[in-house]
Each structure stands twice: as C-alpha cells, then as structure tokens.
Amino acid sequence: MSEKIASLKVGCSNSKKLKWFAWGTGGLIVFIGLLVFVVFLVLHPSKPSFNLEDVTVYQFNVSKVPPYAINIIMQVTLSSRNPNSRIGVEYQPLHVYATYRDQQITMAYLLPPTYQGHKEPVVWSPPLTGYDMPISPYSQQSLDQDWHAGVVLMNIKLQGDVKWKVGTWISPKYxxxxxxxxxxxxxDLSNGGPNLIKGQPVDHCDVEIAS
Known part of the structure; x- marks a missing residue:
C-alpha cells in the first residue's frame, strides 16, 4: 500500500513539474514576443522609399470611335530602399499597373514576394500591357489632346501588403x-504612333502605409 501511495505522489509531482514547465515555457515565449514588439515600437520603422527609374513605351494606340479603348505595351523599372538599420521589410505579392486620369490602362502585373534587408535596395522591372482597355469618352478626349500635344501624364501604381521583421518577430500585414x-x-506622331518612347519621371513616388 505504501508503495502505491509513494508512486501516486511521484506521479503527481511529475505532473506538477510538467505543468510548471509548460507555463514557464509559454510565459517565456510571450515575454520574448512582447519584448521584441516593444523594441519594434521604440525603433519606430520608417516606410521604404520608392523611385521610378525608367519607363519605356513600345506601343501606344487609342481608338478614335466608341467604344474607346487603349492598346499599350510598356516596361517600367521601380526601385525601393529600406531606410531602417535594424528592421527588415517583407513584401507580400505586389500589384503594379499604369493609370491615366485614375483609369487603369494596363493589366496588373504580380510581383513575387520579396524580403528587403536593412538599408537594402530592391529593383523590379515588370512589363505592363493593356489590350482593348476601356476608357471613358472624357478620358479619350483628354488623352487624344495630350497625345497630339506630345506629352501624356501617366501614373505607375503599386499596391500590396508589407510586414516588418525584427529578429524572428514578424508584424501583422500593413x-x-x-x-x-x-x-x-x-x-513626332506622323507615322500614327510611337515605336519606342522613353518616359520621364515627374517627381518622387508618394508612399503610404496603412493598417
């Protein structure tokens, strides 16, 4: 009988030790996570900067009669730099496309997930194409005027999700x-359309990050 009681006491003792070990391990993990999160808040990550390095248009045509549409083949080069010295940036799949007067004129090109280390630059050169992309009559008139004036203002847009990384801790998506x-x-548009045209970035890229 005494042996059974002793065995039960040993079993209870081992069970308590396992529980305390589990609680201690869980508490340590939570503490480390909170510590890294506090460090993340103290470091206050700066958003990455973006530049439009190059725009090359290989084909550009606009229909003259309804329904109005654009056919365009182009390639852009975008660069990004992470200004943070202790925080990495994880880019989730990003979508790149071109617009004219807030109307999308190319299909969105999907950039692969990319990790950007401390103070590290990243360069993408996606092709952008649009076939029979519909535009409004108002946009067609404005585009026709701009086109014959020799200058068309386009916007290259990039959208997606990013995460911040400090050590092994990764933030939620932004x-x-x-x-x-x-x-x-x-x-010169005397031949009906350009063969190869180089674009000129107007200003630095505007970057917004929202939760």
Missing part, C-alpha cells in the same frame, strides 16, 4: 500604396 507620376513624351 497595406502599401505607391504612386509614381511620369511624363510620356511622344514627339
């Missing part, structure tokens, strides 16, 4: 919005 204006100078 929404990234990037807006890069560019002047497309067509010059």
């Amino acid at each position: 929404h990234l919005y990037v807006h890069c204006p560019a002047n497309i100078r067509f010059g």
